[in-house]
Amino acid sequence: MDLQAKNLSAELSKRNIRPSYQRIKVLEYLIKNQFHPTADQIFTGLQGEIPTLSKSTIYNTLNTFIQSGLVRVLNIEDNETRYDIITESHGHFKCETCGAIFNFKINIDSFATEELKGFKVIDKNVYFKGVCPKCLLNINQGKNNRKENVL
Amino acid sequence: MDLQAKNLSAELSKRNIRPSYQRIKVLEYLIKNQFHPTADQIFTGLQGEIPTLSKSTIYNTLNTFIQSGLVRVLNIEDNETRYDIITESHGHFKCETCGAIFNFKINIDSFATEELKGFKVIDKNVYFKGVCPKCLLNINQGKNNRKENVL
């Protein structure tokens, strides 16, 4: 996906979303920061550029994007929703130590068809949790990882 | 799993959870009502039997059960946590129309190993969403389903 504002604007228009300044910036942020940010992270990340920005706009914008299929929702955390600009089917691994969320390829369509015959499946999510390699290494070395969201 | 109070008590003791009256009742509720209830549903369902019951106790108890591996958490909803007494690996399908959550067999271990080499995987969840057969039928007949949690 390209980062040019014009292309972003066109991308929104194509989906019948009016390309306001705020919406373009949120879309740009999601493309640049693909670590599955929270609404608050997006808000904080854009506040410098858009001093008048409101958190309501972040939520409104995200919900608009979700409805049009432009972003994907992750409910991998119990308290906060995360947003993914990559809508192609893939699995997610959350490191419980550092909080980072990793993508991994997975062919979700290849299984679980028999028992769900008669069901209309619209959305599929695969969430794994555990400890990432970096944190495993640090734990073995007796180090203590900070819980932050660095991919 | 048996429903006898003695067995429930023993089941808790085995896991070093003191078998209080409230805990036995919550466990009993989870065994009897396997529709993946919310904390509030458990609370409401037990209030008649235990008039002094507090919602704090529900949450405390559930968190104790989770820690010991006696129940499984479902984050398939964006707002409310659901609890599952069946801890064996299986997938979940949520009908967006009636709200019911169905189990389905799935061999989660059979895939997604290559890319996660070096990761320590502790927990795996597969969540599908869509419309269940009953609701599909009603939709086709022009009926309107109520959103309730009947399995």
Added chain:
DNA sequence: GTAAATATAATAATCATTACAAGTTTAAAC
């Protein structure tokens, strides 16, 4: 250019969950 529709922003409301403090029950020690 004017009116209608839509978007933004600020604030208040909602609601699930957790934190905390006080009272109660349980279990061990004597």
Added chain:
DNA sequence: GTTTAAACTTGTAATGATTATTATATTTAC
């Protein structure tokens, strides 16, 4: 069996993410 400490329950307050609301601003249609 009484004493005593630890664990559990309860009620209430606090937290925090998300939504609702409403006034203002911006965009679109005519």
